[in-house]
Amino acid sequence: MRWIACLALGLVASCVEVSQPPQRAPQPAAAAPRPAPEVTRAKVERFLAVVQRVEPVAERTCRARAPRSNCDFRIVVDDRPNQPINAYQTLDRSGRPILAFTLPMIASVRNADELAFVMGHEAAHHIAGHIPRQQQSAMAGAVILGGLAALTGAGQSVVDGAVDLGAGVGGRVFSKEFELEADALGTVIAHDAGYDPIVGVAFFSQIPDPGNRFLGTHPPNAQRVATVRRVAAGL
Numbered sequence: 001m002r003w004i005a006c007l008a009l010g011l012v013a014s015c016v017e018v019s020q021p022p023q024r025a026p027q028p029a030a031a032a033p034r035p036a037p038e039v040t041r042a043k044v045e046r047f048l049a050v051v052q053r054v055e056p057v058a059e060r061t062c063r064a065r066a067p068r069s070n071c072d073f074r075i076v077v078d079d080r081p082n083q084p085i086n087a088y089q090t091l092d093r094s095g096r097p098i099l100a101f102t103l104p105m106i107a108s109v110r111n112a113d114e115l116a117f118v119m120g121h122e123a124a125h126h127i128a129g130h131i132p133r134q135q136q137s138a139m140a141g142a143v144i145l146g147g148l149a150a151l152t153g154a155g156q157s158v159v160d161g162a163v164d165l166g167a168g169v170g171g172r173v174f175s176k177e178f179e180l181e182a183d184a185l186g187t188v189i190a191h192d193a194g195y196d197p198i199v200g201v202a203f204f205s206q207i208p209d210p211g212n213r214f215l216g217t218h219p220p221n222a223q224r225v226a227t228v229r230r231v232a233a234g235l
Helices: 041-065 103-108 112-127 130-151 156-172 175-192 197-206 221-233
Strands: 012-018 074-078 085-091 097-102
Touching: 041 074, 041 103, 041 112, 041 175, 074 103, 085 103, 085 112, 085 130, 097 103, 097 112, 112 130, 112 175, 112 197, 130 175, 175 197, 175 221, 197 221
Parallel strands: 074 097
Antiparallel strands: 012 085, 085 097
């Protein structure tokens, strides 16, 4: 396991991130914010143990379901300072799949089942081909809105803005669907690695519910939990 400072790779398929809810105006008697969990030796050892069990299962699942993909997963720690509680899947320049976990994520998961579920979820993004699918959707959005702007005779700056907007919208069209797909396959991976995905999905109790926003990046937490329970019931 190598501790790295940065993954400046430009391609990221989703993330499991605990964002902070909007802050209200300061109150005179407001309580001090709770300090971030500490990365203890025990938590690092737990992370390494989960990696050793989940990575071979993720690779085996990848080879079975996506035989043309690079299934040589590399699981790393993103130890850049001031990172949020986050895990994400990306690709290195050679196309090798990277599963990255920030130190606050490693510190915050409450048990090995939660960590294994998140790891399986991120591996599932690669197996399902979500990065290229997201890129295709973003490209289609850019072409459509950019083309429409060009047809109106708009200037180059307006066309460029339309291209950027189209890419952003296109990249989000299937985000919720991708998250549910990754939840479902991540459930299988965690289960096959010997962990309990029903216990693992309780990780979502730490994440503010995004609701069912139009063009939101993540589906409601309840829908995600229901997906995991449905898949787990059939295993």
